[in-house]
Amino acid sequence: MLTKTKIYLSSPHMGGSEQKFVADAFDTNWIAPLGPHVDGFENDLTNYLGGNKHIAALSSGTAAIHIALQLLDISKGDEVLCQSFTFSASANPVIYQGATPVFIDSESDTWNMSPELLEIAIKDRIENYKKPKAIIAVHLYGMPYKANEINAIAKKYEIPVIEDSAEALGSTYFGQACGTLSDIGILSFNGNKIITTSGGGALIANTESLKKKTVFLSTQARDNAPHYEHSSIGFNYRMSNVLAGIGRGQMEVLDDRVDARRRNFEYYKKNISKNNNISFLEEPENLFSNRWITCVETSSFEQRESIRLELLKDDIESRPLWKPMHMQPVFKDCLHFTDGTSEKLFEKGLCLPSGSNLSENDLERIVSIINKNPVHDK
Numbered sequence: 206m207l208t209k210t211k212i213y214l215s216s217p218h219m220g221g222s223e224q225k226f227v228a229d230a231f232d233t234n235w236i237a238p239l240g241p242h243v244d245g246f247e248n249d250l251t252n253y254l255g256g257n258k259h260i261a262a263l264s265s266g267t268a269a270i271h272i273a274l275q276l277l278d279i280s281k282g283d284e285v286l287c288q289s290f291t292f293s294a295s296a297n298p299v300i301y302q303g304a305t306p307v308f309i310d311s312e313s314d315t316w317n318m319s320p321e322l323l324e325i326a327i328k329d330r331i332e333n334y335k336k337p338k339a340i341i342a343v344h345l346y347g348m349p350y351k352a353n354e355i356n357a358i359a360k361k362y363e364i365p366v367i368e369d370s371a372e373a374l375g376s377t378y379f380g381q382a383c384g385t386l387s388d389i390g391i392l393s394f395n396g397n398k399i400i401t402t403s404g405g406g407a408l409i410a411n412t413e414s415l416k417k418k419t420v421f422l423s424t425q426a427r428d429n430a431p432h433y434e435h436s437s438i439g440f441n442y443r444m445s446n447v448l449a450g451i452g453r454g455q456m457e458v459l460d461d462r463v464d465a466r467r468r469n470f471e472y473y474k475k476n477i478s479k480n481n482n483i484s485f486l487e488e489p490e491n492l493f494s495n496r497w498i499t500c501v502e503t504s505s506f507e508q509r510e511s512i513r514l515e516l517l518k519d520d521i522e523s524r525p526l527w528k529p530m531h532m533q534p535v536f537k538d539c540l541h542f543t544d545g546t547s548e549k550l551f552e553k554g555l556c557l558p559s560g561s562n563l564s565e566n567d568l569e570r571i572v573s574i575i576n577k578n579p580v581h582d583k
């Protein structure tokens with residue numbers, strides 16, 4: 206009997222040159238942190254993102270958000286406005302800094318931070334003498350948030366924006382790369398992201414001096430002295446030269462990965478039967494998503510679960526959409542400005558397998574199970 210292989214939600218997909226770069230790191234004994242691949246990877250990213258940013262490769266996207274908050278002097282007692290519909294790593298670093306997250310719901314046409322709710326929240330916090338110190342907005346699943354609207358509000362109230370672009374490398378907003386649309390951007394190269402270094406991240410800064418500060422803080426904050434001298438608290442957050450080698454190989458295939466993930470989306474949209482009452486998140490005009498994960502909104506929690514469980518029976522991984530942060534036990538005491546949008550998405554939404562290495566056969570197998578699933582009424 207033919208054994209079927211497990212289909213993952215989003216698995217690493219090497220291009221071919223990664224091993225060459227890693228071998229080079231071994232051959233030259235640049236195994237220690239830093240080295241030429243780190244510079245090379247940062248240059249590749251800078252060029253890819255449009256050439257006018259200053260990028261520091263770090264150990265994770267979470268580390269990048271943590272450093273971003275420090276660059277903005279976020280500290281104990283401060284409030285930070287954060288998109289509720291996201292992965293917890295967007296919000297956790299706020300807690301690391303002793304600050305308090307306040308969660309903002311999404312809008313239905315991008316599933317990202319609602320500009321209206323953002324402004325309502327800012328006004329409320331200012332009235333309560335708690336002007337927020339930063340905004341963390343997220344390009345969830347690769348779909349750009351409405352940066353013009355968010356930036357206009359941020360500017361009006363003079364609050365800096367951290368752009369969580371962990372899921373959106375390769376996405377663009379009015380032609381401009383996601384990650385470069387705000388004061389500070391971050392990327393992730395975790396194993397499930399569109400490209401991976403097995404684990405890694407980057408901070409995208411507007412100036413060379415902010416990049417220098419990022420590198421300083423992420424390499425233990427050593428002052429300039431022959432011995433180890435410290436006048437601030439540092440972190441061990443820099444990316445290693447070996448992993449940056451993997452990143453350089455991955456950058457060669459990034460555009461192919463975006464194409465492949467967008468093809469997955471198109472395949473699902475075309476082949477999932479209309480009878481299923483399943484809807485897809487379309488791209489608003491001038492927004493280009495890398496379609497990191499193809500997400501669908503089913504007609505009910507029951508339908509969502511029955512599809513998920515049927516797929517699981519065939520060893521196919523799918524997953525409910527992110528559980529909003531304002532619903533998470535760990536953040537239950539946090540203020541939130543919500544209107545039910547992300548709660549509804551969490552109830553009915555499902556992430557379908559979306560790896561760039563899925564075959565046509567894999568996609569057929571997935572869709573045939575979904576189409577066999579009984580239809581539920583709205």
Ligand SMILES: *Cc1c(COP(=O)(O)O)cnc(C)c1O
Pocket residue numbers: 264265266267268291292294295343369371372392393394395404405406
């Ligand atoms: C993956 C992810 C992060 C964290 O990145 P890591 O590299 O895994 O630390 C942050 N925000 C979002 C939205 C993510 O998807």
